[in-house]
Amino acid sequence: MLVPELKRFVREAATDEATRVIVFESAVPGFFAAHVDASYGADPVGFMALGANDSGHDGLNPMQHLVASVRALPQVTIAKLRGYLRGGGNELAMATDxxxxxxxxxxxGQIEGRMGIVPGGGGTQLLARAIGRSRTLEAVLTADLYDTATAQLYGWVTRAVPAGDLDAVVGAIAQRIGSRLPSQILAAKAAVDPATGGDRLDDDLRVEAAALAHVYPAPPSVEKRMNAALADGLQTPRNERDLEAFLDRY
Structure with a gap:
């Protein structure tokens, strides 16, 4: 399963003193990371089991623990984005530097609004730090999908680049940052994080978790609707590409 594997990788990377830059990218054409398995909407016990080996970041759910752990890595983390990323997939990307x-x-996008809940894997806190209050409320409550032009305008992504140049741009930036001393990287992150609320992320994620409890587990009517959507192929590649319209039919 992807979430436990990512957690294992982050635990190992946190103590890897030889690595200065980590690039997250997808090997699946058309998708960076779709979202957390929608079946967990009716299975909070199964969802919490994803954090069976978690330590530190007390009081956070498994997705919040993952994004907090990525955010706390001593390396500079880069997300190389192609394809769709919604919900937990977007939260993973937002956790990178x-x-x-x-x-x-x-x-x-943050698709959770169309699933009867709200983002609960760090999306509300990480988006608000990047794009501000009003745009975060827009993204969370419309649950719409955003293109790269809008994402760049909002500050959701660091930069949108021509698709054919993405590998070269990210490679050059990773190489340049990787040439810095580890102490420079740590110093830069330590100086910038307090200015963007990064030093209180765990506390703010606990606020998000408390807010999520108002809508998760979802009420029976929402659970019934989501089960029908799952049975009708919600998480197939074809329907994932137009997920907003697919969910609106339910």
């Missing part, structure tokens, strides 16, 4: 998106080939 830098995000570069293939223009015209990347779409981002």
């Amino acid at each position: 830098l995000r570069y998106a293939a223009a015209g080939e990347t779409w981002l």
Whole structure:
């Protein structure tokens, strides 16, 4: 399963003193990371089991623990974005330090509003730090999909670049940052984080978790609707590409 594997990777990377930059990218054409398995909407016990090996970041759910752990890595983390990323996929990207998106080939959103809940894996806190209060409320409550031009305008991504240039741009930036001393990287992150609320992220994620409890587990009517959508192929690649319209039919 992807979430436990990412957690394992982050635990190992946190003590890897030889690595200075980490680039997250997808090997699946058309998707950076779809979202957390929608079946967990009716299975909070199964969802919490994703954090079976978690330590530190007390009081956070498994997705919040993952994004907090990524955010706390001593390396500079970069998300190389192509394809769709919604919900937990977007939250994973938002946890990275830098995000570069293939223009015209990347779409981002927090889909949870169409699933009867709100983001609960760090989305409310990480988005608000990047794009501000009003735009975060827009993204969370409309649950719409955003293209790269809008994402760049909002500050959702660090930069949108021509799709054919993405690998070269990210490679050059990773190489340049990787040439800095580890102490420079740590000093830069330590200086910048308090200015953006990064030093209180765990506390703010606990606020998000308390807010999520108002809508998760979802009421029976929402659970029935989501079960029908799952049975009708919600998480197939075809329907994931137009997920907003697919969910609106339910």
